[in-house]
Amino acid sequence: MTKRNRLKTLLKKIRGKEGNIIPVLRTVPIFEGLTFRDLRKIELIVHERTFMPDEVVFYERQPGTGMYFVKKGLIRLTKTTNGERVKIAELGEGEFFGEMSLLEEYPRSAQATAVVKTEALGIFRPDLLDLIKRHPRLGSKILMRLSKRLANRLRKTTEMKVKEAE
Amino acid sequence: MERSEFHKSSEAFEIVTIGCVLFGILLVLYLIRGLLTPFIIAFIITFFLSPAVDYMEREGLDRTLAVVLLVLLTLIILFILWKLTWSMIQTEITSFQKNAPFYISKIRDSLEHAMKLLEKKMGIVPEGTMQKAMQQKIGDLISSAGNLGFLFKTVRDFTVTLVLTQVIVFFLLKDGRRIRKALIAYVPNKYFETFLNLIHEIDKQISNYIRGQLTSAFFVGVLAIATLYFFGINYAIFIGAVAGIANIVPYIGPLLVLTFGGLLVLIDTGSTITMLKAVGILAFVKLLDSIAISPLAVGRRVHVHPLMVIVVISVGGLLHGMWGMLLSVPLYCSMRVSLRILYRGFVEYGNW
Numbered sequence: 001m002t003k004r005n006r007l008k009t010l011l012k013k014i015r016g017k018e019g020n021i022i023p024v025l026r027t028v029p030i031f032e033g034l035t036f037r038d039l040r041k042i043e044l045i046v047h048e049r050t051f052m053p054d055e056v057v058f059y060e061r062q063p064g065t066g067m068y069f070v071k072k073g074l075i076r077l078t079k080t081t082n083g084e085r086v087k088i089a090e091l092g093e094g095e096f097f098g099e100m101s102l103l104e105e106y107p108r109s110a111q112a113t114a115v116v117k118t119e120a121l122g123i124f125r126p127d128l129l130d131l132i133k134r135h136p137r138l139g140s141k142i143l144m145r146l147s148k149r150l151a152n153r154l155r156k157t158t159e160m161k162v163k164e165a166e
Numbered sequence: 167m168e169r170s171e172f173h174k175s176s177e178a179f180e181i182v183t184i185g186c187v188l189f190g191i192l193l194v195l196y197l198i199r200g201l202l203t204p205f206i207i208a209f210i211i212t213f214f215l216s217p218a219v220d221y222m223e224r225e226g227l228d229r230t231l232a233v234v235l236l237v238l239l240t241l242i243i244l245f246i247l248w249k250l251t252w253s254m255i256q257t258e259i260t261s262f263q264k265n266a267p268f269y270i271s272k273i274r275d276s277l278e279h280a281m282k283l284l285e286k287k288m289g290i291v292p293e294g295t296m297q298k299a300m301q302q303k304i305g306d307l308i309s310s311a312g313n314l315g316f317l318f319k320t321v322r323d324f325t326v327t328l329v330l331t332q333v334i335v336f337f338l339l340k341d342g343r344r345i346r347k348a349l350i351a352y353v354p355n356k357y358f359e360t361f362l363n364l365i366h367e368i369d370k371q372i373s374n375y376i377r378g379q380l381t382s383a384f385f386v387g388v389l390a391i392a393t394l395y396f397f398g399i400n401y402a403i404f405i406g407a408v409a410g411i412a413n414i415v416p417y418i419g420p421l422l423v424l425t426f427g428g429l430l431v432l433i434d435t436g437s438t439i440t441m442l443k444a445v446g447i448l449a450f451v452k453l454l455d456s457i458a459i460s461p462l463a464v465g466r467r468v469h470v471h472p473l474m475v476i477v478v479i480s481v482g483g484l485l486h487g488m489w490g491m492l493l494s495v496p497l498y499c500s501m502r503v504s505l506r507i508l509y510r511g512f513v514e515y516g517n518w
Contacts, residue, residue: 010387044344044347051355055355058359060358062511063510065362065363130366133220135224
């Protein structure tokens with residue numbers, strides 16, 4: 001083993017194992033490019049939840065507190081239109097939903113239900129606000145990425161509306 | 167039909183289970199109530215110190231290192247304070263020890279006189295009954311205070327509580343978030359978000375209240391000691407410290423201190439003018455606290471109507487004595503915010 005490799009192994013031992021949350025966080029766009037130290041801080045506010053088939057993650061109109069990442073399994077998003085439940089999307093591994101609730105407490109616009117046994121990671125607004133207060137630099141990075149994502153979505157919606165009007 | 171009935175019965179089962187779990191937690195807490203004191207003190211200290219740790223963490227320090235530094239710093243400050251005030255405290259203790267029999271006999275004489283008068287006025291109680299009961303109580307007090315075994319046990323219990331509290335504070339400051347996260351992992355998915363919100367709101371209410379009250383109490387204590395000492399009142403440290411601690415209990419605490427401080431000075435000196443001087447100083451310090459210290463230190467505190475505070479503290483005192491009085495307001499605020507969140511979640515959004 002070379003000196004460099006030995007040093008790397010030692011550093012890895014000092015900073016500890018990645019566990020099973022950090023690898024998932026690395027795949028989430030709003031945490032892209034964050035360092036291991038930053039991800040360790042985020043890991044502390046991430047909650048692991050397991051949902052059984054047909055179990056509701058959150059209901060439509062329920063006050064939203066945070067977002068979820070699908071670690072394993074499948075989530076179905078549905079919305080009630082004219083008294084009927086309509087499927088909007090199905091989200092698999094690595095996808096996330098409910099990010100708007102991280103910024104503001106607002107009734108959920110759709111219902112999320114687990115299709116199969118699903119493992120999800122949740123980040124919630126009170127914890128995020130606490131993290132921003134303690135680590136403002138990391139907080140601003142997360143908020144910047146979140147804002148970019150929401151801006152993208154807004155741009156797409158505007159383009160769609162313009163096309164519809166044409 | 168079966169499905170809706172099944173849902174109804176499973177919801178009922180859920181409510182019963184939650185009720186049983188809550189009852190179990192309360193029962194366990196009641197059974198181990200004797201061991202709770204260091205935990206309660208540690209929680210209060212943790213709430214008070216956590217902003218300092220958060221600040222150091224924000225400045226780039228590792229949390230564990232920040233906690234170690236803070237604990238060391240607190241110990242150093244306490245040691246310096248102890249060194250600076252020990253000779254004064256010793257003088258007060260010696261003087262109190264010397265004068266205690268005189269104070270007790272004076273209190274006994276005045277109480278006996280009052281009882282005699284009361285018995286005469288009431289006319290129903292046989293003469294000497296109340297006096298005898300009171301003499302018995304005072305006798306018990308003197309014998310227990312002079313009992314070496316009792317004193318040794320008190321000192322030992324206090325030391326154990328102090329060491330245990332320090333250890334708990336260290337781990338609560340360092341791993342509080344991890345502990346909370348591990349505990350709420352057991353909350354069912356259905357109630358998770360509501361519960362998380364609840365925990366954060368309660369945390370905010372309690373920590374704001376405790377920080378504000380402790381900061382205000384610290385300033386009141388220091389100011390009272392300095393002013394009483396400056397005006398040459400005996401037992402300045404003792405009365406000032408009691409004034410600081412009692413200031414944690416709103417409204418009722420300062421009133422009790424005025425009475426207690428005034429009586430102690432009156433018994434000690436026998437001079438009404440000195441007594442009025444001491445009461446005036448304590449009232450002035452409280453006034454200063456209400457005008458300048460409290461609005462700054464307790465500015466973000468939860469707003470509760472003064473009448474409600476008095477009712478809540480009285481009920482707390484009635485149910486659990488000193489601890490009840492100290493913790494009743496933050497508990498009331500927590501219950502208020504919990505009901506608000508639960509009402510909004512379950513009733514307004516129809517999500518029960």
